[in-house]
Each structure stands twice: as C-alpha cells, then as structure tokens.
Amino acid sequence: MATVHLWTPRDISFTGRARLINCVIFGMYTYYASIFLLPTEVIGKITKICRNFLLEWHRRVQKVGIGIKGLAAWNKATIAKLTWALAKKEKVLWVKWVRERNPQACDWLGDPDCKVAKGYKWRRETQRKVPWIKLIWARPNVSRNAFISWVLIHRRLPTKQRLSKFQPQIDNLCVLCSVQEEKEAHLFYTCNYATTIWNELRQWWRYTSEVHNSSQLLRNLKHSKGARTLKQITSAIMTATFYYIWSARNHMIFKKQQIKAYQIAYLIKD
Numbered sequence: 012m013a014t015v016h017l018w019t020p021r022d023i024s025f026t027g028r029a030r031l032i033n034c035v036i037f038g039m040y041t042y043y044a045s046i047f048l049l050p051t052e053v054i055g056k057i058t059k060i061c062r063n064f065l066l067e068w069h070r071r072v073q074k075v076g077i078g079i080k081g082l083a084a085w086n087k088a089t090i091a092k093l094t095w096a097l098a099k100k101e102k103v104l105w106v107k108w109v110r111e112r113n114p115q116a117c118d119w120l121g122d123p124d125c126k127v128a129k130g131y132k133w134r135r136e137t138q139r140k141v142p143w144i145k146l147i148w149a150r151p152n153v154s155r156n157a158f159i160s161w162v163l164i165h166r167r168l169p170t171k172q173r174l175s176k177f178q179p180q181i182d183n184l185c186v187l188c189s190v191q192e193e194k195e196a197h198l199f200y201t202c203n204y205a206t207t208i209w210n211e212l213r214q215w216w217r218y219t220s221e222v223h224n225s226s227q228l229l230r231n232l233k234h235s236k237g238a239r240t241l242k243q244i245t246s247a248i249m250t251a252t253f254y255y256i257w258s259a260r261n262h263m264i265f266k267k268q269q270i271k272a273y274q275i276a277y278l279i280k281d
C-alpha cells in the first residue's frame with residue numbers, strides 16, 4: 012500500500028486513478044486474495060486507502076457505485092474457485108470424507124466449471140444496489156461526467172453552502188447569477204444559468220425531464236418507458252450537463268472566466 016502513497020492524486024485524472032487502482036493495486040491484491048481468505052479489517056483498510064486516493068478530498072463515500080472492483084467479493088470468489096479445484100480431487104481421502112459427511116453442502120462443487128468472474132458477479136449482485144447506478148456508469152457516459160454526477164447525487168460536491176459549514180466567513184453567493192445562495196439545488200436546477208441550459212436541452216432532446224432533484228431525475232429516467240439505448244443517451248446528456256455547470260462555476264471562481272449558458276448547451280449537444 013506504500014505504492015499508493017507515492018502517487019500524487021492531484022496530477023492524475025479520475026480515470027487515470029481508477030485505472031491505477033484496478034490494474035496495479037488490484038494486480039497485487041489478487042496474488043494474496045487467490046490463496047488466503049483475507050481478514051475483513053485488512054480488506055477494509057485497502058479499500059479505504061484506494062478510495063481516499065480516488066476521491067482525495069472526499070472521505071465519506073458510499074460503498075457502491077464507485078467504479079472500482081469490490082475487493083471482499085473478489086477474494087471470496089477466488090477462494091471459492093480454489094476450494095472447488097481442491098474438491099475436484101475426488102480420490103483424496105479428506106475430500107471423500109467431506110462429501111460423505113455433508114453431501115448437500117457439496118452440491119455446488121459438482122459444477123463442471125467454476126469461474127472467478129462468475130462468482131464475483133453473483134456476489135456483487137447480492138449486495139445492495141443503487142437503482143440508477145448503471146445509468147451513471149453506462150458506456151456512453153464520459154468518466155469525468157459520470158464522476159461529477161456521482162458525487163453530486165451523493166450530495167458531496169464542495170458547494171459554497173457546504174464549505175460555509177467549515178469556513179463561516181465565506182461568500183455564499185452563486186457566481187453564475189450573483190443573486191442567490193450557492194446550494195446544489197440552486198446551482199444545478201433553479202439558477203437562471205442552469206434553467207437556460209436545461210430549457211435549451213429539452214427543446215433539442217425531449218426525453219430530458221423537468222425535476223429539481225438529481226436522484227429523482229435518474230430514478231424517473233430508470234423507470235421511464237423506452238429503449239435502453241435511449242435511456243443511456245439521456246443519462247449521458249444529464250451527466251454532461253452536471254459536469255459543464257460545475258465546470259462553468261469553477262471557471263468563474265478560479266479563473267475569473269465566464270462561460271455563457273448557450274456555449275454550455277452547444278458543448279453538450281456537440
């Protein structure tokens with residue numbers, strides 16, 4: 012895990028960080044996870060380090076929908092495969108003994124093929140799922156857009172209203188309209204800047220519904236009628252909108268550059 016501390020997350024994009032975790036860290040982890048059933052505390056610690064690296068400033072994230080592999084589920088799936096491979100050695104005395112003692116528990120061992128990926132998928136599916144998660148991380152969505160949307164939906168974007176809890180003297184005004192307090196609901200839905208973009212998008216893509224809450228928006232989309240591809244495109248438009256509004260706000264604060272709402276709408280359509 013010392014490797015993770017050597018990386019400087021500020022210099023690497025979100026996609027780059029996720030790739031480093033899934034390739035480098037997961038590669039090292041797989042070696043031990045294929046042989047031992049690792050203690051929950053160890054898995055929790057590794058997950059925490061990886062998660063903090065991925066989301067540098069965001070400490071209290073939920074366990075699902077993050078875009079990195081579930082280490083505990085993977086560990087159990089690899090050990091299940093190991094157990095299966097050992098149990099296939101039917102001539103070994105202890106295998107005979109176990110099979111005779113508890114034949115029902117050995118049902119799954121009779122499976123002609125045991126794959127780690129299949130076991131992992133099964134374990135992940137039995138865990139709690141957020142209904143809209145597939146829409147956020149669907150293939151047409153750009154990773155950076157999906158990431159900002161994911162943080163927004165978990166109500167963890169560092170808006171001025173949220174930061175004012177730690178820095179009471181902070182100026183709370185929304186930089187895009189200079190009229191109201193910068194809260195998530197205002198910034199992404201009720202601000203004149205945001206409504207101009209959403210209205211423009213609705214005229215162009217009629218599946219973009221009118222809701223003032225991000226989770227509700229995605230829940231409605233998930234339960235709406237229509238082909239999966241149509242929902243995925245709508246989700247890609249929504250996540251891009253969240254990203255570009257947040258980006259316009261950051262440009263204004265940190266670079267003192269104003270990006271017009273029509274330019275954002277143009278970028279999303281493009």
Ligand SMILES: [Zn+2]
Pocket residue numbers: 185186187188189190191197198202203204
């Ligand atoms: Zn505003």
